[in-house]
């Protein structure tokens with residue numbers, strides 16, 4: 001059972017940042033995704049532009065992962081249009097432009113592989129038909145490990161790494177494919193508070209490198225300082241799409257309407273935290289175009 005409530009203020013989902021058509025990396029129009037005949041996420045209209053850091057939040061089972069998988073072409077596209085990098089999704093040849101860190105994916109304890117070996121598998125879509133890593137591939141793998149703060153663990157067996165470190169290995173694996181967009185499904189799930197901040201720092205480094213990110217999360221707290229936009233999915237639909245400041249305003253409406261069971265809202269716990277934190281609208285947001 002879900003114990004969460006998210007802002008359900010109906011707003012017209014709209015692109016919230018300016019930009020040109022060339023900046024659009026993901027564009028959904030009235031899209032519906034599901035499994036077999038069953039559409040789980042419907043009426044999704046969403047435009048994500050280069051450089052955006054978008055959090056996707058909502059109750060358990062609301063359709064967040066279904067939305068991500070729909071963008072990635074990993075479930076059934078029931079109706080509507082999905083345009084990626086300006087071309088219809090089905091015509092996109094270079095799928096590696098979309099990097100993916102799947103949900104609840106940790107590395108099996110039975111896997112005997114080093115962090116470097118796991119990250120190297122992220123190069124597979126980019127390497128030549130002989131399947132051999134060249135010097136440049138190895139450099140990219142090393143750089144990906146460095147970005148996630150695990151350069152010194154390259155030769156460590158992943159089964160001996162902590163859950164948070166394993167999540168970082170998986171992010172590095174996705175980065176090794178040199179994606180234009182990184183889609184992460186709950187990268188901070190099951191990661192303690194200290195490691196959530198380490199992960200947020202990792203994502204910070206990606207922001208500096210201009211990686212566009214779409215992040216499904218239940219823990220907005222650690223990530224919120226990075227975000228340019230928040231999308232709320234509830235009941236299989238996009239209910240809200242706006243800037244963090246707009247989200248805060250919508251959330252305050254919800255605070256007036258309900259008095260309990262706030263999901264992301266409760267993570268910072270209080271309004272004072274917000275005033276000091278990343279959703280403080282007086283802060284200069286270096287990422288906001």
Ligand SMILES: Nc1ncnc2c1ncn2[C@@H]1O[C@H](COP(=O)(O)OP(=O)(O)OP(=O)(O)O)[C@@H](O)[C@H]1O
Pocket residue numbers: 035040058059060061062063064065066067103
């Ligand atoms: N592979 C699948 N086959 C059939 N139904 C599925 C599949 N995956 C998810 N669903 C259903 O789709 C609905 C939305 O699930 P989804 O995983 O997208 O929600 P979510 O918002 O990501 O949830 P959570 O926060 O718990 O991860 C649920 O009713 C779920 O049972």
